[in-house]
Amino acid sequence: MKYFTGSGDSGTSTLYGSAKRLPKSNPVFEVLGSLDELNSYLGICRAHAKGRNIAKTLETVQKDIFIIQAEIGSSKKSPVETITEKKVKELEEHLASLAKELPEIRSFTVPGESILSAHLDYARTLARKAERLAISLKHAPKTPTLSYLNRLSSLLFVMARAANAELNLKEKKPDYT
Template sequence: MVVLSKIYTKTGDAGETALGNGARVAKHSMRVTAYGTTDEVNATVGLARLQATGEMDTQLSRIQNDLFDIGADLCRPDMEKDAEAEYPPLRVTEDQVLRLEAEIDAMNAALEPLRSFVLPGGSALAAHLHLCRTVARRAERLTVELATMESVNPAAVKYLNRLSDWFFVASRIANDDGRADVLWVPGANR
């Protein structure tokens, strides 16, 4: 259980922060950048939820929780030492990835195939979901970069990859099942 009785600690004043295993690293380290950007995705999901209702809001709520799971996963390096840890570290699972895939498939079943690329926009919810998508792609790129340097849970990378796809398909649902999508017209302004 998390208890936050004091919000500022002053321990980061010199530009370092603590990882989940207690190790201190620079705040600009690749690991901190990866999980910090995942937190940024979560903030954009909070904005999208201001427009969402019903099942879409329920799904976005689950995604927000999963994004905290990813942050907890990424802030804990040395996966090979998980068995030695006093408390088992929280790791994203393949089941979370499979849930996203099932939701994508269910939403996509209601949509006509695209014949053009979609521009971000349409409804307010769709515009917010496109913002979520682009920030999720950045989080994925940074996490993949981290994985070239240090150990990263492959399920976390898969989740971030599927998540941007989820946001894309959800944006089409938010645009009247794709009927209100704003389509790219190549060279329209030449």
């Protein structure tokens, strides 16, 4: 199997289902790259979460990100699966299930109480970046996809808190003095 075509050597690429070459500096490729980065980083999180309940949820999210990438990276002529309201609700249910086990929070927390929580917090920032970039596209994805990306950063924050709670680690609040 050949792992390259060489067709992108001139700094252009195509969207799935389109023959039109676009510069790799096109914002759509920035979004796709940020989603790829997020998905890879979620793999790191999942590897650190082996044996924990959140590992399965992280794997589901990774698969959903492929759907989002297909939605964003396909020409309008090529129908692809998209994120549905049902997927958004599933994310909300995972979030609510984890959050109910945690103490209420009224401030930011300083990331890094555990390896897993630090990775999840970093993944959260990557999710927020991907969301901002997706919103900035001229042809932004449909609302359920944007809602999904928005909920994902919240889920990752709650997962980071849950990872600390599982180890009985106390969250630290920022000191603004």
